[in-house]
Amino acid sequence: MRDTNKVFHLAIPCKELEETVLFYEKLGCKLARKYDDRVTFNFFGDQVVCHLNPEGIDLSPKMYPRHYGITFLERSEFEEVLNNAINRELPFFQEKMVRFAGKREEHITFFLIDPSNNLLEFKYYHDPDMVY
Template sequence: MSKEKKIPRFHLAFPVKELKDTLIFYRDVLGCETGRSSDKWIDFNFFGHQVVAHVSPDDAGKSAKNEVDGHEVPAKHFGVILEWDEWHKLVERLIEHNTEFVIAPYIRFEGEPGEQATMFFLDPSGNALEFKAFRDESQIFAV
């Protein structure tokens, strides 16, 4: 009987313009639970990882873009790789909340190594998020 290796959780701190809309978006739209907070930051349980939104209006939402698969991808972004069905449920949830997509949900690299479902959208501070899923998780690092 083999024991599956547990993947370490990551911690990410990122800048936001203000906390009220950030709280509503991450808690109510994405479904993240909140943790500790102050008037300058909020901890979120971001799909099992700890992300912290820090008030820093001058730093929020700035990113260059790079062309990938015919789309302008924000160079600075973060997100998670979800199970295939969970990704589709999140797409539905985002649509229900009238989320504007930077790159609408689609299948990238279709029929090629690394085929994945992906989408990009912005939080209220303009920070880019990418959520993706693989039918075959062995393709995550495929070349």
């Protein structure tokens, strides 16, 4: 586990700043900074920076291998984000599903797609030892 004095940082491309801000704020992420070429969010305790780069957008995104997201340790937090996404009509790339059913690494997951085709995965493992 990481120490609580560390924050993971991820930089991704975005095609337009305002629509990016709207998406991530609806998701529940707090806008930390906004510049002419990028926006920074508190993404569930970590830092996501969306850099304006319309030419860098993946026009045909696939779930694997490129995505990012959150693995929840509490099922209630997973369900809260899922319900928030549904209620705020955020675009799903993949509805809620079960992966590896019946195996120790079984987990529930769903994917959202942001306005720049970045894929976000949210998941919860039934066995907490499988998180890492």
